[in-house]
Amino acid sequence: MLEYKFDTQLLIEGxxxxxxxxxxxxxxxxxxxxxxxxxxxxxxxxxxxxxxPWKVLEYCASKGDIHDVVIENMDRQANGLQG
Known part of the structure; x- marks a missing residue:
């Protein structure tokens, strides 16, 4: 089991x-x-x-416009499932 489950990626434009x-x-x-x-x-x-990941999104949205948001469940990926 992974310590941190979600791979969180996004862009902040501002x-x-x-x-x-x-x-x-x-x-x-x-x-x-x-x-x-x-x-x-x-x-x-x-x-x-x-x-x-919602904390990352909330903070980043306070800094500018967020887009291209991707949140993947790495536990599922490790088990061969869609993230």
Whole structure:
């Protein structure tokens, strides 16, 4: 069994976005691992493994417009099922 069940990926589009600020907030406030927050001040790609993907979505939506949201259940994938 995986420690963190959901692979959460999305894009944040906005103005004056900061990779460091987003990375720090998620790391300090949302339990998970494998965080990537990369991009520039107008577009950030997020990848994060967590059991609470809704917290990631809520936070990211507060930073800008979110889209291309993908949440996959890695337990199901590990068992050969659709994520």
């Amino acid at each position: 103005t004056d976005l900061s990779e460091d600020e987003i990375n720090d907030y998620i790391t300090e406030n949302i339990e998970g691992d494998c965080l990537l927050a990369v991009g520039d001040e107008s577009l950030i790609k997020i990848h994060f493994h967590t059991n609470t």
